Amino acid sequence: MSRLVTTSEAARELGxxxxxxxxxxxxxxxxxxxxxxxxxxxxxxxxxAMLSSAEDTEEPTPPQPPLxxxxxxxxxxxxxxxxxEVEEERASLEALKVRALRDDLLRSQRDDAERAERERKARxxxxx
Numbered sequence: 001m002s003r004l005v006t007t008s009e010a011a012r013e014l015g016x017x018x019x020x021x022x023x024x025x026x027x028x029x030x031x032x033x034x035x036x037x038x039x040x041x042x043x044x045x046x047x048x049a050m051l052s053s054a055e056d057t058e059e060p061t062p063p064q065p066p067l068x069x070x071x072x073x074x075x076x077x078x079x080x081x082x083x084x085e086v087e088e089e090r091a092s093l094e095a096l097k098v099r100a101l102r103d104d105l106l107r108s109q110r111d112d113a114e115r116a117e118r119e120r121k122a123r124x125x126x127x128x
Contacts, residue, residue: 004033004041013044014051020108029101051105 011018021042024030032040
């Protein structure tokens with residue numbers, strides 16, 4: 001079983017800000033476990049797997065039509081149904097969700113790096 005970590009521990013392990021994790025929760029991408037005191041806890045392995053799948057995804061791939069089988073040969077020749085369209089939309093939405101997650105991660109990492117650089121410059125100016 002994966003280790004439960006706090007928001008700050010998860011952010012540090014993943015190289016993102018705690019605010020990014022909270023943003024993912026607000027968007028419904030993540031669902032942390034809540035303690036009795038209301039604090040968030042995350043399974044670290046789940047977060048790492050989710051982020052690595054988001055980083056591995058370059059572009060959404062269009063859904064593929066079902067393969068014809070010997071027992072279901074008519075399925076390949078039938079007209080698309082409403083359910084086929086629904087499944088295509090679901091797959092498209094899922095791909096967009098992964099892409100948005102990746103973009104948010106990259107934006108958050110860039111923002112964190114810029115903020116750290118500003119803080120470093122401010123400390124250097126104060127010391128001078």
